[in-house]
Amino acid sequence: MKLLHCLTLIAVIAAVLAAPQGDTEILENSVENIGIGGYSFSYKLSDGTTRTEEAVLNNAGTDKESISITGKVTWVAPDGQTYTLTFVADENGFQPEGAHIPK
Known part of the structure:
Protein backbone atom coordinates (compact mmCIF):
# COMPACT_ATOMS: atom_id res chain seq x y z
CA MET A 1 0.00 0.00 0.00
CA LYS A 2 2.92 2.33 0.76
CA LEU A 3 4.12 1.97 -2.84
CA LEU A 4 0.69 2.93 -4.18
CA HIS A 5 0.69 6.12 -2.08
CA CYS A 6 4.18 6.93 -3.32
CA LEU A 7 3.23 6.48 -6.96
CA THR A 8 0.08 8.56 -6.48
CA LEU A 9 2.10 11.40 -4.96
CA ILE A 10 4.56 11.30 -7.84
CA ALA A 11 1.73 11.41 -10.37
CA VAL A 12 0.19 14.45 -8.66
CA ILE A 13 3.52 16.27 -8.52
CA ALA A 14 4.16 15.45 -12.18
CA ALA A 15 0.76 16.76 -13.23
CA VAL A 16 1.20 20.01 -11.34
CA LEU A 17 4.71 20.64 -12.59
CA ALA A 18 3.94 19.60 -16.15
CA ALA A 19 0.81 21.70 -16.54
CA PRO A 20 1.31 24.13 -19.41
CA GLN A 21 1.50 27.77 -18.42
CA GLY A 22 0.29 30.19 -21.08
CA ASP A 23 2.07 29.61 -24.39
CA THR A 24 4.45 26.93 -23.11
CA GLU A 25 5.60 24.57 -25.85
CA ILE A 26 7.18 21.14 -25.71
CA LEU A 27 10.71 21.46 -27.08
CA GLU A 28 11.89 17.88 -26.48
CA ASN A 29 10.07 14.71 -25.49
CA SER A 30 11.34 11.15 -25.10
CA VAL A 31 9.49 8.08 -23.83
CA GLU A 32 10.72 4.52 -23.52
CA ASN A 33 8.39 1.87 -22.21
CA ILE A 34 10.40 -1.27 -21.57
CA GLY A 35 7.30 -3.26 -20.75
CA ILE A 36 6.65 -4.71 -17.37
CA GLY A 37 10.28 -4.14 -16.37
CA GLY A 38 10.07 -0.34 -16.20
CA TYR A 39 10.00 2.88 -18.17
CA SER A 40 11.81 6.15 -18.72
CA PHE A 41 10.80 9.54 -20.02
CA SER A 42 12.08 13.07 -20.29
CA TYR A 43 10.87 16.38 -21.62
CA LYS A 44 11.90 19.99 -21.94
CA LEU A 45 9.45 22.90 -22.16
CA SER A 46 9.91 26.38 -23.55
CA ASP A 47 9.40 27.92 -20.10
CA GLY A 48 12.59 26.26 -18.81
CA THR A 49 10.92 23.26 -17.18
CA THR A 50 12.70 19.93 -17.64
CA ARG A 51 11.91 16.51 -16.24
CA THR A 52 13.47 13.07 -16.38
CA GLU A 53 12.20 9.92 -14.73
CA GLU A 54 13.16 6.27 -14.80
CA ALA A 55 11.52 3.26 -13.16
CA VAL A 56 12.77 -0.29 -12.76
CA LEU A 57 11.05 -3.37 -11.41
CA ASN A 58 12.99 -5.06 -8.63
CA ASN A 59 12.69 -8.74 -7.65
CA ALA A 60 10.15 -9.45 -10.40
CA GLY A 61 7.84 -12.36 -9.72
CA THR A 62 8.76 -12.67 -6.05
CA ASP A 63 6.94 -11.67 -2.89
CA LYS A 64 9.51 -8.85 -2.58
CA GLU A 65 8.62 -7.32 -5.96
CA SER A 66 8.82 -3.53 -5.93
CA ILE A 67 9.34 -0.61 -8.25
CA ILE A 101 13.32 21.77 0.74
CA PRO A 102 13.84 22.03 4.50
CA LYS A 103 15.84 19.17 6.00
Missing part, protein backbone atom coordinates in the same frame (compact mmCIF):
# COMPACT_ATOMS: atom_id res chain seq x y z
CA SER A 68 12.07 2.00 -7.87
CA ILE A 69 11.61 5.38 -9.50
CA THR A 70 14.27 8.07 -9.77
CA GLY A 71 13.78 11.47 -11.28
CA LYS A 72 14.66 15.11 -11.56
CA VAL A 73 12.48 18.16 -12.21
CA THR A 74 13.74 21.69 -12.83
CA TRP A 75 11.48 24.71 -13.22
CA VAL A 76 11.57 28.50 -13.12
CA ALA A 77 9.27 29.96 -10.46
CA PRO A 78 7.25 33.14 -10.96
CA ASP A 79 9.93 35.04 -9.01
CA GLY A 80 12.49 34.04 -11.68
CA GLN A 81 14.40 31.61 -9.44
CA THR A 82 15.24 28.17 -10.85
CA TYR A 83 14.40 25.20 -8.62
CA THR A 84 15.56 21.61 -8.96
CA LEU A 85 13.97 18.64 -7.24
CA THR A 86 15.52 15.19 -7.38
CA PHE A 87 13.69 12.22 -5.97
CA VAL A 88 13.66 8.52 -5.35
CA ALA A 89 10.43 6.63 -4.80
CA ASP A 90 10.73 3.03 -3.75
CA GLU A 91 9.87 0.61 -0.96
CA ASN A 92 11.14 3.26 1.47
CA GLY A 93 8.66 5.89 0.27
CA PHE A 94 9.04 9.18 -1.58
CA GLN A 95 12.42 10.80 -0.89
CA PRO A 96 12.70 14.29 -2.40
CA GLU A 97 15.83 16.43 -2.28
CA GLY A 98 16.35 20.03 -3.27
CA ALA A 99 18.06 23.17 -1.98
CA HIS A 100 14.60 24.69 -1.39
Whole structure:
Protein backbone atom coordinates (compact mmCIF):
# COMPACT_ATOMS: atom_id res chain seq x y z
CA MET A 1 0.00 0.00 0.00
CA LYS A 2 2.92 2.33 0.76
CA LEU A 3 4.12 1.97 -2.84
CA LEU A 4 0.69 2.93 -4.18
CA HIS A 5 0.69 6.12 -2.08
CA CYS A 6 4.18 6.93 -3.32
CA LEU A 7 3.23 6.48 -6.96
CA THR A 8 0.08 8.56 -6.48
CA LEU A 9 2.10 11.40 -4.96
CA ILE A 10 4.56 11.30 -7.84
CA ALA A 11 1.73 11.41 -10.37
CA VAL A 12 0.19 14.45 -8.66
CA ILE A 13 3.52 16.27 -8.52
CA ALA A 14 4.16 15.45 -12.18
CA ALA A 15 0.76 16.76 -13.23
CA VAL A 16 1.20 20.01 -11.34
CA LEU A 17 4.71 20.64 -12.59
CA ALA A 18 3.94 19.60 -16.15
CA ALA A 19 0.81 21.70 -16.54
CA PRO A 20 1.31 24.13 -19.41
CA GLN A 21 1.50 27.77 -18.42
CA GLY A 22 0.29 30.19 -21.08
CA ASP A 23 2.07 29.61 -24.39
CA THR A 24 4.45 26.93 -23.11
CA GLU A 25 5.60 24.57 -25.85
CA ILE A 26 7.18 21.14 -25.71
CA LEU A 27 10.71 21.46 -27.08
CA GLU A 28 11.89 17.88 -26.48
CA ASN A 29 10.07 14.71 -25.49
CA SER A 30 11.34 11.15 -25.10
CA VAL A 31 9.49 8.08 -23.83
CA GLU A 32 10.72 4.52 -23.52
CA ASN A 33 8.39 1.87 -22.21
CA ILE A 34 10.40 -1.27 -21.57
CA GLY A 35 7.30 -3.26 -20.75
CA ILE A 36 6.65 -4.71 -17.37
CA GLY A 37 10.28 -4.14 -16.37
CA GLY A 38 10.07 -0.34 -16.20
CA TYR A 39 10.00 2.88 -18.17
CA SER A 40 11.81 6.15 -18.72
CA PHE A 41 10.80 9.54 -20.02
CA SER A 42 12.08 13.07 -20.29
CA TYR A 43 10.87 16.38 -21.62
CA LYS A 44 11.90 19.99 -21.94
CA LEU A 45 9.45 22.90 -22.16
CA SER A 46 9.91 26.38 -23.55
CA ASP A 47 9.40 27.92 -20.10
CA GLY A 48 12.59 26.26 -18.81
CA THR A 49 10.92 23.26 -17.18
CA THR A 50 12.70 19.93 -17.64
CA ARG A 51 11.91 16.51 -16.24
CA THR A 52 13.47 13.07 -16.38
CA GLU A 53 12.20 9.92 -14.73
CA GLU A 54 13.16 6.27 -14.80
CA ALA A 55 11.52 3.26 -13.16
CA VAL A 56 12.77 -0.29 -12.76
CA LEU A 57 11.05 -3.37 -11.41
CA ASN A 58 12.99 -5.06 -8.63
CA ASN A 59 12.69 -8.74 -7.65
CA ALA A 60 10.15 -9.45 -10.40
CA GLY A 61 7.84 -12.36 -9.72
CA THR A 62 8.76 -12.67 -6.05
CA ASP A 63 6.94 -11.67 -2.89
CA LYS A 64 9.51 -8.85 -2.58
CA GLU A 65 8.62 -7.32 -5.96
CA SER A 66 8.82 -3.53 -5.93
CA ILE A 67 9.34 -0.61 -8.25
CA SER A 68 12.07 2.00 -7.87
CA ILE A 69 11.61 5.38 -9.50
CA THR A 70 14.27 8.07 -9.77
CA GLY A 71 13.78 11.47 -11.28
CA LYS A 72 14.66 15.11 -11.56
CA VAL A 73 12.48 18.16 -12.21
CA THR A 74 13.74 21.69 -12.83
CA TRP A 75 11.48 24.71 -13.22
CA VAL A 76 11.57 28.50 -13.12
CA ALA A 77 9.27 29.96 -10.46
CA PRO A 78 7.25 33.14 -10.96
CA ASP A 79 9.93 35.04 -9.01
CA GLY A 80 12.49 34.04 -11.68
CA GLN A 81 14.40 31.61 -9.44
CA THR A 82 15.24 28.17 -10.85
CA TYR A 83 14.40 25.20 -8.62
CA THR A 84 15.56 21.61 -8.96
CA LEU A 85 13.97 18.64 -7.24
CA THR A 86 15.52 15.19 -7.38
CA PHE A 87 13.69 12.22 -5.97
CA VAL A 88 13.66 8.52 -5.35
CA ALA A 89 10.43 6.63 -4.80
CA ASP A 90 10.73 3.03 -3.75
CA GLU A 91 9.87 0.61 -0.96
CA ASN A 92 11.14 3.26 1.47
CA GLY A 93 8.66 5.89 0.27
CA PHE A 94 9.04 9.18 -1.58
CA GLN A 95 12.42 10.80 -0.89
CA PRO A 96 12.70 14.29 -2.40
CA GLU A 97 15.83 16.43 -2.28
CA GLY A 98 16.35 20.03 -3.27
CA ALA A 99 18.06 23.17 -1.98
CA HIS A 100 14.60 24.69 -1.39
CA ILE A 101 13.32 21.77 0.74
CA PRO A 102 13.84 22.03 4.50
CA LYS A 103 15.84 19.17 6.00
